Amino acid sequence: MVVVSGADEVSDSTSPTPSYDRIKELREFDETKAGVKGLVDNGVDKVPRIFVHPPEALHDLPSRLGSTHSCRQTHLTIPVIDLLEATTSRRKEIVDKIQEASETWGFFQVVNHGIPQSVFEELLEGVRRFYDQDTEIKKQSYTRDLMGKKVIYNSNFDLYSSPAANWRDTLYCDMGPQPLDPQELPLVCREILMEYSKQVSKLGIALFELLSEALGLNPKHLIDMGCAEGLAILCHYYPACPQPELTLGTTKHSDNDFLTVLLQDQIGGLQVLHQNQWIDVSPTPGALIINIGDLLQLISNDTFKSIEHRVVARSIGTRISVACFFTTGVQSSTRVYGPIKELCSKDNPPVYRETTLKEYTLYFTAKGLDGTSALSHFKL
Numbered sequence: 001m002v003v004v005s006g007a008d009e010v011s012d013s014t015s016p017t018p019s020y021d022r023i024k025e026l027r028e029f030d031e032t033k034a035g036v037k038g039l040v041d042n043g044v045d046k047v048p049r050i051f052v053h054p055p056e057a058l059h060d061l062p063s064r065l066g067s068t069h070s071c072r073q074t075h076l077t078i079p080v081i082d083l084l085e086a087t088t089s090r091r092k093e094i095v096d097k098i099q100e101a102s103e104t105w106g107f108f109q110v111v112n113h114g115i116p117q118s119v120f121e122e123l124l125e126g127v128r129r130f131y132d133q134d135t136e137i138k139k140q141s142y143t144r145d146l147m148g149k150k151v152i153y154n155s156n157f158d159l160y161s162s163p164a165a166n167w168r169d170t171l172y173c174d175m176g177p178q179p180l181d182p183q184e185l186p187l188v189c190r191e192i193l194m195e196y197s198k199q200v201s202k203l204g205i206a207l208f209e210l211l212s213e214a215l216g217l218n219p220k221h222l223i224d225m226g227c228a229e230g231l232a233i234l235c236h237y238y239p240a241c242p243q244p245e246l247t248l249g250t251t252k253h254s255d256n257d258f259l260t261v262l263l264q265d266q267i268g269g270l271q272v273l274h275q276n277q278w279i280d281v282s283p284t285p286g287a288l289i290i291n292i293g294d295l296l297q298l299i300s301n302d303t304f305k306s307i308e309h310r311v312v313a314r315s316i317g318t319r320i321s322v323a324c325f326f327t328t329g330v331q332s333s334t335r336v337y338g339p340i341k342e343l344c345s346k347d348n349p350p351v352y353r354e355t356t357l358k359e360y361t362l363y364f365t366a367k368g369l370d371g372t373s374a375l376s377h378f379k380l
């Protein structure tokens with residue numbers, strides 16, 4: 001077992017210039033190839049210092065605010081949109097709701113989206129089966145080589161570039177545009193991941209049509225631009241955390257894609273930054289969470305907002321979520337994306353330069369989750 005010091009052993013564990021060999025401890029953790037789950041399985045009862053976040057990322061955690069937090073709870077929740085109505089004469093109303101949500105919250109939940117709840121349950125179980133496998137088996141797919149395999153399991157894609165590691169492990173599956181050979185997926189969740197991928201791709205098409213209309217464009221506009229072509233499925237595993245007030249499940253960030261479709265289990269912990277307040281996205285059985293990514297903010301010339309969100313660590317139990325990212329990422333072609341011409345005018349000139357999805361993804365990945373925006377780097 002790797003020897004990592006507990007957070008209480010260094011008085012300045014939250015200092016920005018730690019007085020310990022951080023790289024060495026990161027390597028030791030990485031070399032276990034067992035992720036955060038491995039630490040928890042080994043009975044860790046303190047958060048190792050590589051996971052301790054700086055004070056500015058921790059001061060407003062619910063676990064720090066204690067009982068005062070419940071008094072401060074707001075009634076605000078992200079909008080819920082019933083997609084069944086999009087197939088009726090009330091489509092315009094749905095488009096308006098999606099426009100409003102995308103311009104203000106950058107987040108909404110959808111119900112009646114066509115994916116049965118049994119598929120969600122099977123998917124969450126499949127992901128759990130993957131993580132519950134013997135470490136020796138999982139180790140075989142543990143890698144940081146993004147350009148190599150299409151199915152990657154690791155902990156913290158940005159382990160060596162971010163200021164603090166997150167309390168989570170991830171199984172990353174690159175499902176498109178080049179179809180994935182199902183044999184590359186772990187057997188324990190192969191069938192359900194293929195099924196879910198098919199269903200989410202279909203939902204993605206429907207959402208991009210609604211989003212195109214919400215931008216005042218032809219319904220096929222975003223699809224014709226290739227927004228629905230690439231799909232990556234990220235299966236996150238957030239083990240129960242012994243000291244949730246010292247770390248995060250996921251650092252505050254916005255997503256580096258066009259659109260994200262997120263399924264979370266019943267544990268909770270996802271928060272969205274809205275009007276300078278963290279708003280809980282409480283688990284809603286059967287619903288999916290949709291959020292605008294940086295690239296949709298870029299091509300919509302800031303009309304739609306890619307909003308920051310985070311996942312707080314929890315001591316109550318393991319949390320599983322599955323995030324579907326619409327982008328071709330590093331597999332992308334030379335196609336360039338900039339603000340859509342129809343959305344720009346003399347009064348609303350382009351605010352971003354053109355970029356490729358590969359350039360954007362490599363910049364985002366190299367920077368890591370450090371609490372700052374990647375999008376601003378592309379501002380004119």
Ligand code: OGA
Nearest residue numbers: 236255264270311321323
């Ligand atoms: C992400 C993300 C949230 C979650 O994958 O970008 O924000 O609930 N995930 O896991």
Ligand code: NI
Nearest residue numbers: 253254255309
């Ligand atoms: Ni995200």
